[in-house]
Amino acid sequence: MLLKFHGGAQEVGMSCVEIIGKGKRRILLDCGLHPNTGEIPKINDKEIDEVIVSHAHLDHCGAIPFFKFKKIYCTYPTADLMYITWKDTLNLTKSFKEEDIQKAMEVIEPLNYYEEKVLDENIKFKLYNAGHILGSLSIYLEIEGKKIFYTGDINEVSTKTMKGADTDIDEIDILIIESTYGSPLDIKPSRKELEKQLIDEIAETIENGGKVLIPVFAVGRAQEILLIINNYMRTGILKEVPIYTDGSLIHATSIYLSYSEWLNPKIRNMLETGINPFGEIKKADDSVFNNEPCIIISTSGMLQGGPILKYLKLLKNPKNKLILTGYQAEGTLGRELEEGANEITPFKNTIPIRGKVIKIEFSAHSDYNSLVRYLKKLPTPKKAIVMHGERYQAHSFAMTIWKNLKIPTYVPVRNTILPI
Numbered sequence: 001m002l003l004k005f006h007g008g009a010q011e012v013g014m015s016c017v018e019i020i021g022k023g024k025r026r027i028l029l030d031c032g033l034h035p036n037t038g039e040i041p042k043i044n045d046k047e048i049d050e051v052i053v054s055h056a057h058l059d060h061c062g063a064i065p066f067f068k069f070k071k072i073y074c075t076y077p078t079a080d081l082m083y084i085t086w087k088d089t090l091n092l093t094k095s096f097k098e099e100d101i102q103k104a105m106e107v108i109e110p111l112n113y114y115e116e117k118v119l120d121e122n123i124k125f126k127l128y129n130a131g132h133i134l135g136s137l138s139i140y141l142e143i144e145g146k147k148i149f150y151t152g153d154i155n156e157v158s159t160k161t162m163k164g165a166d167t168d169i170d171e172i173d174i175l176i177i178e179s180t181y182g183s184p185l186d187i188k189p190s191r192k193e194l195e196k197q198l199i200d201e202i203a204e205t206i207e208n209g210g211k212v213l214i215p216v217f218a219v220g221r222a223q224e225i226l227l228i229i230n231n232y233m234r235t236g237i238l239k240e241v242p243i244y245t246d247g248s249l250i251h252a253t254s255i256y257l258s259y260s261e262w263l264n265p266k267i268r269n270m271l272e273t274g275i276n277p278f279g280e281i282k283k284a285d286d287s288v289f290n291n292e293p294c295i296i297i298s299t300s301g302m303l304q305g306g307p308i309l310k311y312l313k314l315l316k317n318p319k320n321k322l323i324l325t326g327y328q329a330e331g332t333l334g335r336e337l338e339e340g341a342n343e344i345t346p347f348k349n350t351i352p353i354r355g356k357v358i359k360i361e362f363s364a365h366s367d368y369n370s371l372v373r374y375l376k377k378l379p380t381p382k383k384a385i386v387m388h389g390e391r392y393q394a395h396s397f398a399m400t401i402w403k404n405l406k407i408p409t410y411v412p413v414r415n416t417i418l419p420i
């Protein structure tokens, strides 16, 4: 049996692993697009029997509309969320057509966690909660006597929206694990500290009569932020001001609400007592430009397009503030602002930046300590393969695995073919 790594190899982006069985069956685990370069995996879709998608982020499902697959497996929420990811990509890049999205939707077979799916007498798989975003999964695949566990993107720690990743798994021969924060230097502040920072920064601006702009990723980050802000307003710690939203996060939040049984049980409890954890979703209108303090939450998270761009002119006013909530890739407007740009030109006119710009990173990934805990909770595999991390992170984490488990560990480069 062979594993071929098409992407996500010493990089965060374009995750895609092909499993080629002795019986010539070919299964693809994820089929992502590279968010920085727009690259897609070099695969022959006619040869692929099925794709299993770990979650609805661009770097895991974004390349699917570029191909014609026979069958796509994912969870129920991922099926709905992928539609948003693909629509956003279509609007931004026009690199495929609406019909391509429809064709992909037609071949999706959604599954539940822990449901066993038998493909033939030699291949079956089961999906586990990965704790990363709504519907995110890890795959336990038994193929021709080998037991492969592909983690996908994981968060071992519970967040406001998600329960932490499952680790109660049967024995594993080959572990394919992500390493976004795989270096011992990647220790992140606790969720509690991050929440406090966020609320303090918002409170400061509101008290000064300013407005807070929060760019977010539509799926996952937006809902975490909405939940935190609404929680603090409900308990009276944060003064109530209007929260306006814009972009595809509005649709994504409605999907989060309709799959509440897939979320952190605390959310279900709130819904049962009549509380909407995400608050009332108010679409932004011209009143965001009046003189009243407010909070504006909008896509896109790295300010590469999306309705957030039209609110950036508010940053001319030193009273207003921009809070970046996630990683800002090189070459994005978000990165420019993070690095202290004095002016930006999102459209025709240049905007001087007089308001404060800060970053409070709410990651949906395990940090280094959490990855190590996760590794120790899983049954010890016979071999490990480290993916989905920049070069330094992937190699550091491979060292960590070797030190802790003393098992052969590989860090593939793109297009590596590994016999297993």
Ligand SMILES: [Zn+2]
Binding pocket: 055, 057, 132, 153
């Ligand atoms: Zn992800």
Ligand SMILES: [Zn+2]
Binding pocket: 013, 057, 059, 060, 153, 388
């Ligand atoms: Zn990812």
